[in-house]
Amino acid sequence: MTQSHEAIEELLAGYVLRSLSGEDAAQADHLLSDHVPFCPVCRDSLAVFQGVTADLALAAQPLDPPETLLPRLHRDLGAKGARRRPVAVFAVAASVVAVVGLAGLTVSQGVRASDTQSRMNDIGQAFDFARRPGASMVPVDSSSASTDPITEISAPGVQEFFLVGRDLPSPPPGTVYRVWLISGTDPTFAGEFLPEPDFTVVHLEFDPNVYDSILITVESAEAVPTSPLDPVWQAAS
Amino acid sequence: MHDPVLDDLELHRRLDAGDRGAFDELYRRYGPSAFGLAYRLTGQQVLAQDAVHDAFLALWRAPEAFDPARGAFRTFFLSLVHHKAVDTVRREERLRKRAERSANLEPVTGEDVAEGVVDKDFLGLRRQEVREALTTLSPEQRQVLEMAYFQGYTQAAIAQELGIPLGTVKTRTLAAMRKLRRVLYRED
Numbered sequence: 001m002t003q004s005h006e007a008i009e010e011l012l013a014g015y016v017l018r019s020l021s022g023e024d025a026a027q028a029d030h031l032l033s034d035h036v037p038f039c040p041v042c043r044d045s046l047a048v049f050q051g052v053t054a055d056l057a058l059a060a061q062p063l064d065p066p067e068t069l070l071p072r073l074h075r076d077l078g079a080k081g082a083r084r085r086p087v088a089v090f091a092v093a094a095s096v097v098a099v100v101g102l103a104g105l106t107v108s109q110g111v112r113a114s115d116t117q118s119r120m121n122d123i124g125q126a127f128d129f130a131r132r133p134g135a136s137m138v139p140v141d142s143s144s145a146s147t148d149p150i151t152e153i154s155a156p157g158v159q160e161f162f163l164v165g166r167d168l169p170s171p172p173p174g175t176v177y178r179v180w181l182i183s184g185t186d187p188t189f190a191g192e193f194l195p196e197p198d199f200t201v202v203h204l205e206f207d208p209n210v211y212d213s214i215l216i217t218v219e220s221a222e223a224v225p226t227s228p229l230d231p232v233w234q235a236a237s
Numbered sequence: 238m239h240d241p242v243l244d245d246l247e248l249h250r251r252l253d254a255g256d257r258g259a260f261d262e263l264y265r266r267y268g269p270s271a272f273g274l275a276y277r278l279t280g281q282q283v284l285a286q287d288a289v290h291d292a293f294l295a296l297w298r299a300p301e302a303f304d305p306a307r308g309a310f311r312t313f314f315l316s317l318v319h320h321k322a323v324d325t326v327r328r329e330e331r332l333r334k335r336a337e338r339s340a341n342l343e344p345v346t347g348e349d350v351a352e353g354v355v356d357k358d359f360l361g362l363r364r365q366e367v368r369e370a371l372t373t374l375s376p377e378q379r380q381v382l383e384m385a386y387f388q389g390y391t392q393a394a395i396a397q398e399l400g401i402p403l404g405t406v407k408t409r410t411l412a413a414m415r416k417l418r419r420v421l422y423r424e425d
Contacts, residue, residue, distance in 0.1 A: 009411060010407045010408070010410070010411045013407075013410050013411045013414040014385075014392050014407065014410060016316075016414075017382075017385040017386050017410065018319070018320060018323050018385075018389075019385035019386075019390065019391050019392045019395070019410070020391065020392060021391040021392070021393050021394075022393065024392065024393075047307065047308055048418050048422055049414055049418070050308060050312055050316060051308060051309070051312050051421075051422070052414055052417045052418055052421060052422075053316060053319065053386065054309075054311060054312035054313075054314075054315040054316050054319075055363065055366075055367045055370075055417070055421055056367065056382070056386050056387075056417075057270060057271075057274040057315040057316075057318065057319060058270060058315075058360055058363055058364040058367045058368075059364075059367050059368055059371055059387075060270070060273040060274045060276075060277040060387070061273050061277070062269035062270050062272070062273040062360070062364075063269055063272045063273040063276055064268070064269055064272070065268045065269065065271075065272040065286065065289060066282065066286055068286075069268070069272075069286055069289065069290060070261070070264060070268075072290060073260075073264070073290060073293055073294065073297075074257075076290070076294055077257065077260070077294070077297055185328075186291075188295070188298065189295060189298075189299050189302065190298075190299070191299060191301070222307070224302070224313065224316050224317055224320055225299070225302055226295075226317065226320035226321060226324060227320075227324055
């Protein structure tokens with residue numbers, strides 16, 4: 001780290017205001033992943049600046065939203081399938097996942113001793129899912145040819161799907177993988193995860209059929225997920 | 238006497254469990270502030286409504302995006318609204334007509350909270366503190382903060398608009414943020 005804290009603080013002030021662009025924005029991204037998570041001074045500055053910017057919102061005159069907004073929200077709360085739960089991420093042993101799609105396998109044989117019953121249930125769910133009639137397994141293309149693809153497992157008429165990745169590289173410190181579902185130009189943040197050893201399985205309670213594509217990005221764990229960065233992986237949904 | 242911060246945490250916990258009543262209560266608490274902010278940024282009812290809609294819907298669909306360890310719910314949610322509104326402004330740049338902004342865009346100092354606004358009691362005290370804190374900034378500092386936060390300008394665009402070096406914009410922004418930090422967070 002060659003930048004002074006003064007310079008870093010300057011970038012953080014611009015970052016929390018969402019006013020950085022170009023090289024400054026790129027520098028801030030690097031700082032947020034490589035420096036800020038490990039620097040108490042910068043962590044504190046970022047947290048307080050975020051509080052200050054949120055307080056700035058109160059300087060605007062509060063206005064009652066249009067009466068139509070809450071009913072519109074109520075309608076949309078139940079749209080596009082049931083309300084999803086947080087992304088469930090779990091690792092499974094290679095011997096188990098390597099045979100996904102083969103009927104009749106005894107799941108418990110390949111599962112590590114440390115895995116819990118709930119993880120077993122999740123794995124069983126993934127197995128069941130892959131065996132559904134018409135279920136498809138589609139590679140989620142990587143922007144890097146050297147990276148193994150993630151596979152999307154979905155089934156017709158089912159408002160949930162799985163992402164399975166093998167030997168996913170860990171994202172840089174302070175960052176996470178984020179899953180975005182794109183409908184037209186509108187991104188929906190679906191959740192974030194960190195890879196597990198061997199296999200990583202992500203369960204998403206969204207209907208993949210109502211989205212145009214899936215993006216997986218690497219983003220700062222500190223950043224509020226509002227719009228996706230450049231994807232590491234992506235696929236048509 | 239309820240503690241609004243603890244109440245927010247409890248409401249978020251219930252929201253995370255799928256409680257629509259908690260969603261409605263958070264909407265009641267934050268809807269006016271969110272809409273006021275979004276309207277100030279976008280200058281248009283429809284765009285403001287879309288931004289607030291998207292923010293509340295994102296909250297409902299991914300409540301775990303708020304981590305209590307990282308700060309107050311108010312900080313998280315109003316930042317989310319701001320981000321949505323800035324995205325909207327930038328996407329709809331061609332629709333923005335700054336000259337036609339409503340009375341909501343008058344200078345913030347000395348404004349009275351609108352009569353009948355439902356969150357008056359909930360956020361009123363902090364709102365007053367923020368407005369007083371803003372009066373401690375120099376006009377130059379307020380200008381860059383206003384353009385960045387309430388108008389969605391990038392620092393580069395501010396420099397261009399004002400005809401000043403980018404470094405000056407950065408310096409003024411940092412000075413403004415530090416001063417607000419000292420005043421609002423009682424830091425020396």
